[in-house]
Amino acid sequence: MDPKIIGLLGTALSAIIAALSYWAKTKHERRRATRAVLYYLLEVEHLVRKMHYARNLPNDCVDEMRRTLEINGLVLTEPDAEAAVEEIGQFLHVFATAEFQNLAATIAEPFEKALVELSREDPFLAFTLRGRDQLVMLPQKLAELTASIRPSDVPGTRSNV
Template identity: 40%
Template sequence: MHVDLTGLSALGGAGSAFIAAISYWWKTAHERRRATRTALFYLLELHHVLSRVRSASSWLKSNLGPSLKGSLHSRGIELNEEEFAASLSEAIPAFEQFGRLQIENSVAGISEGLSRSLVDLAKEDPLLAFRLRGRDQLLLMPQQLNDFVSRRAAEASAPSSDSSNWSGPEEFFSNVSLEELENAIRATASRCDLSTRIRTRALLRSAAEQLGGIDAVAKRVTDEFAASVAAKKV
């Protein structure tokens, strides 16, 4: 029986080439998914921090006064209008400092991580990386957030600071669009697997509910400040 070794050799070579092609495709797809998921992670982190800043700033503007007054009342402390205004002006810097400490490290990590992840993503999915990097406002968001928090901390601690003139996050969010960020998140998630896409959509929908913890943290800080005011009255 004659065996055509040439044919077998060619077949074996074709099989090896096919296996190599499949291996390369799998490796490339894996790297692309890894780079995309990493970019998605930092975009979600940025969205989380920005959402908390907006929620916390709105809470300070709308609820700090009533919350502080209620906490003082529960301790049997009644302040006249002038005394309460003075206490409120002391409370705002305390909240600003607390918020700044919570945000600064996160912003630094997000800014560096997002930039690095886009560099990696450009190697595996240049079109998506180009779309994300083309959103100049998106890449500037971490620095804008850091500048906003630093500026508010400086204004709140200034001797001339007037709590009644608290402007909240309106000016900041007129320049920083959460909608633009959410569009970038959806575009990135669309390149991931179905499970990741579904979970990302659910996360964005439930973002407002997840910020409920802001109220609890703010209430705790308010109670601590009210306790210090009450101690001075003893």
């Protein structure tokens, strides 16, 4: 075989290997960046779902208090039950506010960095996951959500207004 042909085949083979390794590297980087962004989105979704399911907590607690007191021969009066629901609702509001503020403070910067990194690897996916520029404002949106949650939003509670 001619040494020139062997040289050309070696060059072509090394170009193919370099292209495949570049493709594998970029695919790995894209997946890593996507996983990081999706992790932060999953954190937000988890907290929102947790707070959504906790909306019935005041009424459930009062029902459990009634059952426990009835076992011991005591009765929970309606004004006491309403007061308990309101107190638990206010506690839930404070807890939800603190959790949302903590989440916003914790993930705002890493989430933004992960989105920037993803936008370098896969701009279209980053744009799609970003929510068309809505998720960059995640801390502000969480603050608005926290401000909009009032104890009166919890079923079974009443507002002092």
